[in-house]
Amino acid sequence: MFEFIARAREKRTSCKAAAPSPAISAGYSWRVPGGEVARLSQYVLEGGAHVMIAGNTRSGKSTLLHGIMADALKQYAPSEAGLVLLDPKRIELRRYKDLPHTVRYANDEDGAIEALRYVQAVMEARYRELEQAELTADTPKYQGQRLYVVIDELIPLMIGPRKKEFVSLLMLLLSQAGAANIWFIVGTQAPKRSIIPGEIMLYFTLVIGLSMASAVESRCALGVKGCESLPLHGKAIVKYGPELMTASIPNTDLRSVAELVSYWTSASCKVA
Numbered sequence: 001m002f003e004f005i006a007r008a009r010e011k012r013t014s015c016k017a018a019a020p021s022p023a024i025s026a027g028y029s030w031r032v033p034g035g036e037v038a039r040l041s042q043y044v045l046e047g048g049a050h051v052m053i054a055g056n057t058r059s060g061k062s063t064l065l066h067g068i069m070a071d072a073l074k075q076y077a078p079s080e081a082g083l084v085l086l087d088p089k090r091i092e093l094r095r096y097k098d099l100p101h102t103v104r105y106a107n108d109e110d111g112a113i114e115a116l117r118y119v120q121a122v123m124e125a126r127y128r129e130l131e132q133a134e135l136t137a138d139t140p141k142y143q144g145q146r147l148y149v150v151i152d153e154l155i156p157l158m159i160g161p162r163k164k165e166f167v168s169l170l171m172l173l174l175s176q177a178g179a180a181n182i183w184f185i186v187g188t189q190a191p192k193r194s195i196i197p198g199e200i201m202l203y204f205t206l207v208i209g210l211s212m213a214s215a216v217e218s219r220c221a222l223g224v225k226g227c228e229s230l231p232l233h234g235k236a237i238v239k240y241g242p243e244l245m246t247a248s249i250p251n252t253d254l255r256s257v258a259e260l261v262s263y264w265t266s267a268s269c270k271v272a
Contacts, residue, residue, distance in 0.1 A: 055210025
């Protein structure tokens, strides 16, 4: 059943790290311990951070999101990673809703709030488990299944009729869910403070900025200008904590994504 995953992991661990991309400013680079530059989607999945992907319409958010999802499906069995998918656009994430990894799928505001309440219940259950466990300095967090909450377009949920309820739940989870191994991957077209408050942006320690309309939007997302000068496709400015780098965003072949989805949704991969 998991031979495909084993092959993918073997290939990944045998590959050398890519050469570093030029930094935005002197003295800045985006590195992991050991000095190797992390592959972007790999670090999204394993970096232990809530992630925001910000950019104009047609700037490549969906392309990057599909690449991240494809990497997740190559690396993780359902027992290793679960998915909660919030899809107000009702386009990009629906192809993943029948995966055995997917524990919740919602495409409207009511469903999204219900899904976040489910995530809250999972988080609280994991905290109770941690309370009963004898923790050491090496295991301060929940060590079980990762849970990724993927939101393809945050804006409709931030301005809907139940926005106060949604924002309250979102802030609670962003502030507490990391220790329970629950991570958010969020896409948005407009990282404006009038729509996404700074208090929420603070919790996204990994921000991927694609092409944006103005330097103001770039500063709102990353704290620096620059995204307004990026080409429409293929390039991003990435901020992790105080560090910045440029990154290339390759195109994602949706046929390969479909093959991965087909593999996991086949009868032999169904999870009881």
